[in-house]
Amino acid sequence: MSYQLSCVVCVPRAIWVQPTTNHSSSKSDRAQRIEYLTKIPRSVNLESLQNGYLFPEISMRESEYAQRNPHARLIRLGIGDTTQPIPDIITSAMAEQALALSTAKGYKGYGPEQGNRELRRAIAETLYQDMQVKENEIFVSDGAQCDISRVQMLLDASLSIALQDPTFPGYADSSVIVGRAGRLNAGNGKYKKIVYMECVAENNFFPNLSKTPRTDLIFFCSPNNPTGSAASRQQLEQLVKFAKANGSIIIYDSAYAAFISDESPKSIFEIPGAKEVAIEISSFSKFAGFTGVRLGWTVVPEELLYANGYPVIRDYDRIVCTCFNGASNIVQAGGLACLSPQGFQALKRTMGYYMENAKILVETFESMGLKVYGGKNGPYVWVHFPGLSSWQVFNQFLEKAAVVTIPGIGFGPAGEGYIRVSAFSHRESILEASRRFTKLI
Amino acid sequence: MSYQLSCVVCVPRAIWVQPTTNHSSSKSDRAQRIEYLTKIPRSVNLESLQNGYLFPEISMRESEYAQRNPHARLIRLGIGDTTQPIPDIITSAMAEQALALSTAKGYKGYGPEQGNRELRRAIAETLYQDMQVKENEIFVSDGAQCDISRVQMLLDASLSIALQDPTFPGYADSSVIVGRAGRLNAGNGKYKKIVYMECVAENNFFPNLSKTPRTDLIFFCSPNNPTGSAASRQQLEQLVKFAKANGSIIIYDSAYAAFISDESPKSIFEIPGAKEVAIEISSFSKFAGFTGVRLGWTVVPEELLYANGYPVIRDYDRIVCTCFNGASNIVQAGGLACLSPQGFQALKRTMGYYMENAKILVETFESMGLKVYGGKNGPYVWVHFPGLSSWQVFNQFLEKAAVVTIPGIGFGPAGEGYIRVSAFSHRESILEASRRFTKLI
Numbered sequence: 001m002s003y004q005l006s007c008v009v010c011v012p013r014a015i016w017v018q019p020t021t022n023h024s025s026s027k028s029d030r031a032q033r034i035e036y037l038t039k040i041p042r043s044v045n046l047e048s049l050q051n052g053y054l055f056p057e058i059s060m061r062e063s064e065y066a067q068r069n070p071h072a073r074l075i076r077l078g079i080g081d082t083t084q085p086i087p088d089i090i091t092s093a094m095a096e097q098a099l100a101l102s103t104a105k106g107y108k109g110y111g112p113e114q115g116n117r118e119l120r121r122a123i124a125e126t127l128y129q130d131m132q133v134k135e136n137e138i139f140v141s142d143g144a145q146c147d148i149s150r151v152q153m154l155l156d157a158s159l160s161i162a163l164q165d166p167t168f169p170g171y172a173d174s175s176v177i178v179g180r181a182g183r184l185n186a187g188n189g190k191y192k193k194i195v196y197m198e199c200v201a202e203n204n205f206f207p208n209l210s211k212t213p214r215t216d217l218i219f220f221c222s223p224n225n226p227t228g229s230a231a232s233r234q235q236l237e238q239l240v241k242f243a244k245a246n247g248s249i250i251i252y253d254s255a256y257a258a259f260i261s262d263e264s265p266k267s268i269f270e271i272p273g274a275k276e277v278a279i280e281i282s283s284f285s286k287f288a289g290f291t292g293v294r295l296g297w298t299v300v301p302e303e304l305l306y307a308n309g310y311p312v313i314r315d316y317d318r319i320v321c322t323c324f325n326g327a328s329n330i331v332q333a334g335g336l337a338c339l340s341p342q343g344f345q346a347l348k349r350t351m352g353y354y355m356e357n358a359k360i361l362v363e364t365f366e367s368m369g370l371k372v373y374g375g376k377n378g379p380y381v382w383v384h385f386p387g388l389s390s391w392q393v394f395n396q397f398l399e400k401a402a403v404v405t406i407p408g409i410g411f412g413p414a415g416e417g418y419i420r421v422s423a424f425s426h427r428e429s430i431l432e433a434s435r436r437f438t439k440l441i
Numbered sequence: 442m443s444y445q446l447s448c449v450v451c452v453p454r455a456i457w458v459q460p461t462t463n464h465s466s467s468k469s470d471r472a473q474r475i476e477y478l479t480k481i482p483r484s485v486n487l488e489s490l491q492n493g494y495l496f497p498e499i500s501m502r503e504s505e506y507a508q509r510n511p512h513a514r515l516i517r518l519g520i521g522d523t524t525q526p527i528p529d530i531i532t533s534a535m536a537e538q539a540l541a542l543s544t545a546k547g548y549k550g551y552g553p554e555q556g557n558r559e560l561r562r563a564i565a566e567t568l569y570q571d572m573q574v575k576e577n578e579i580f581v582s583d584g585a586q587c588d589i590s591r592v593q594m595l596l597d598a599s600l601s602i603a604l605q606d607p608t609f610p611g612y613a614d615s616s617v618i619v620g621r622a623g624r625l626n627a628g629n630g631k632y633k634k635i636v637y638m639e640c641v642a643e644n645n646f647f648p649n650l651s652k653t654p655r656t657d658l659i660f661f662c663s664p665n666n667p668t669g670s671a672a673s674r675q676q677l678e679q680l681v682k683f684a685k686a687n688g689s690i691i692i693y694d695s696a697y698a699a700f701i702s703d704e705s706p707k708s709i710f711e712i713p714g715a716k717e718v719a720i721e722i723s724s725f726s727k728f729a730g731f732t733g734v735r736l737g738w739t740v741v742p743e744e745l746l747y748a749n750g751y752p753v754i755r756d757y758d759r760i761v762c763t764c765f766n767g768a769s770n771i772v773q774a775g776g777l778a779c780l781s782p783q784g785f786q787a788l789k790r791t792m793g794y795y796m797e798n799a800k801i802l803v804e805t806f807e808s809m810g811l812k813v814y815g816g817k818n819g820p821y822v823w824v825h826f827p828g829l830s831s832w833q834v835f836n837q838f839l840e841k842a843a844v845v846t847i848p849g850i851g852f853g854p855a856g857e858g859y860i861r862v863s864a865f866s867h868r869e870s871i872l873e874a875s876r877r878f879t880k881l882i
Contacts, residue, residue, distance in 0.1 A: 035744075036717040039688025040657055042747040043597040046756045056762075081550035091543040094771060095536035101734070102532040109522035109732040142583050142735075142769070149764035153590070153618055156484040157598075173763045177594055216481055247480025276477040291550040292770040293542070294583075303476075306483040315487045321497075322614045323590035328583070328769050329733040330535060 115140025228374020669815020
């Protein structure tokens with residue numbers, strides 16, 4: 001839906017879209033209220049941003065359904081939000097740190113923007129054993145989504161990019177915001193300046209690099225959101241070789257790496273030579289249930305150099321010091337507890353619970369005769385419905401089973417015909433959703 | 442100091458500078474190690490960023506001094522970092538929220554990116570009484586510095602800007618990073634595309650707007666960091682009128698507003714009509730001692746419209762949803778406690794302590810026959826040393842009194858001849874520093 005005001009001369013490129021949040025008001029309301037316009041043009045980049053971020057659109061359909069069906073017991077397997085309590089040992093560490101801030105001895109002000117040394121060291125030693133990642137190459141943050149934007153600010157807006165298709169929409173959206181995506185082609189749902197690397201069942205969810213044109217930057221998420229599929233060692237070796245041959249930088253998102261159950265690498269830095277071509281962004285959100293607590297990190301290796309030999313890490317350090325002020329000290333204390341032997345052990349049990357959920361979902365969809373992917377190395381199940389559009393499937397599941405999923409096309413054009421089902425839920429919801437799905441046949 | 446590698450063809454504009462952090466290694470080390478360069482050019486914007494961020498430079502001089510004088514008792518009145526414990530009522534709320542995350546009932550995942558409704562409402566009701574600021578216009582964040590960058594991402598890179606001179610360096614630095622500052626003129630220390638609005642004793646620290654050229658954006662900090670001076674109601678009325686006549690947007694930083702002791706406005710939104718021309722960024726860092734805890738907010742009024750009538754708030758909402766994922770839920774619980782009657786009362790006592798420090802500093806410098814500004818509406822004291830350079834004064838205070846301050850020129854060319862002294866310290870340090878300063882005469 002679009003609308004415009006009689007008092008405004010509409011610039012053609014400014015298509016007014018339905019707001020996705022609660023900032024709207026009726027046409028007549030607004031027309032009466034507007035008394036003054038600044039002379040500031042809207043950012044060309046923000047104007048290019050596709051109408052409606054995926055999740056608000058889903059929320060809207062969900063709310064509409066709930067209004068029409070006030071007694072339905074809705075099950076939400078859409079957004080990848082954790083549901084299980086955080087182990088005591090971790091929350092106790094945060095509570096203790098919070099209380100210490102009320103004491104003369106325990107009070108702390110600004111910490112290093114890059115994160116507390118202890119936590120940086122623990123990340124290096126626990127999660128990057130044998131990969132020669134040093135603590136000073138780790139920048140602690142308030143989460144992967146925030147770091148994706150900081151990496152976007154780091155790199156020149158003129159650089160070209162490639163993305164997996166489908167993948168997490170934040171890479172494309174933040175690329176649009178910094179101006180490297182070009183205009184949206186409404187016909188195929190693709191931004192004109194982005195190279196989409198198709199990852200579908202036919203190519204085992206890994207792009208055909210021999211047909212992929214060179215770009216300056218390559219965003220790569222493994223295990224991938226939404227397909228739940230982790231790239232193998234051999235595939236990542238190909239990816240590093242490809243980047244190296246092209247002089248590209250890989251921005252590798254390993255937010256789901258802790259869920260990997262087979263031999264697939266948990267970090268791009270398991271691949272020899274990757275430190276010369278890759279930045280890795282990761283997060284405590286999913287493996288530690290920190291989605292609302294907010295903690296992540298980014299690894300920028302010293303070996304990663306611009307064409308003129310200048311180390312990328314120095315510019316990233318400037319970005320972090322200028323545009324960020326460090327993650328909360330309370331939360332960092334929690335991060336440290338996550339990486340203690342006891343904390344990590346407790347978190348493995350929670351991850352096991354989610355992966356058992358994923359197994360139940362996989363079995364359910366397989367029993368329905370569907371092709372199912374993911375769910376083994378990542379907490380998402382990716383189900384194929386050939387011949388149907390993914391919004392059709394989404395609507396069917398919502399209307400007939402009162403289950404919220406995510407239409408695959410929300411993650412890119414190649415997600416058409418698929419839906420993503422999240423295993424981050426309570427067991428009883430997963431079991432009930434499975435019963436409802438099975439009844440649909 | 443600059444250095445370069447023999448194996449690298451040095452692009453002329455790429456001047457290699459001494460790193461400001463610990464990522465450096467010796468020349469021979471690096472030369473041996475470099476085996477591969479990507480083909481990615483360094484961002485033109487980051488190349489334009491002035492060598493050495495102020496605070497790392499000060500740290501370096503401080504460390505050098507400490508090495509030369511291992512027994513000196515250094516007093517740090519430089520960086521504006523809080524030192525007093527946070528009241529129990531606030532840390533208890535955070536501890537309680539942390540522990541609740543270990544329970545099935547109390548666990549929470551992602552919160553709204555814009556902040557929890559309760560906190561947004563409390564900010565609106567407590568800090569924006571009678572200003573018609575609505576809760577949905579408040580975006581809770583992890584701090585003002587982070588929000589400055591998000592506002593920079595919001596607004597088109599081609600827009601022109603004006604800054605107070607002197608002021609917090611983050612406005613200029615983040616402007617450079619997004620590409621709206623142009624090149625640095627090494628001769629006068631100014632970026633070519635920035636309009637510097639001189640704020641010195643002669644104009645009562647408020648710019649002469651009749652001589653200020655029109656810009657699209659105006660960053661304005663009040664009480665200003667570093668001068669400690671708050672703009673009066675009449676001055677802010679002039680500023681709003683000026684912005685309105687020019688169709689500009691004011692980005693108003695009120696991070697120190699809670700320290701105001703006279704009738705100066707605590708928010709730009711106390712000025713009628715400001716909602717049509719201003720965004721306000723603020724923070725819990727200073728008034729609640731949250732520098733390491735991380736919490737802030739930004740107000741984007743619904744009435745603020747681009748030239749084409751599109752509401753700025755909708756784009757800011759997209760920025761927040763795409764580039765940020767909300768402030769920590771534990772920290773937000775602390776923010777809510779800060780705004781409770783008891784919490785706010787306790788914080789007032791801490792602010793009173795810092796302002797008593799400021800009074801001691803003002804009296805000390807006045808007793809030395811110096812012209813002293815600030816210290817009444819803000820926790821910074823701004824001392825004038827006509828005829829001396831501010832780095833000279835900095836060095837004198839460091840070498841002869843073992844006190845770290847900040848040279849005024851670090852905040853802009855018009856800060857030359859001044860130093861900033863922070864009142865955010867322990868009382869005994871303030872008293873000891875005062876004794877040492879007095880002895881210098």
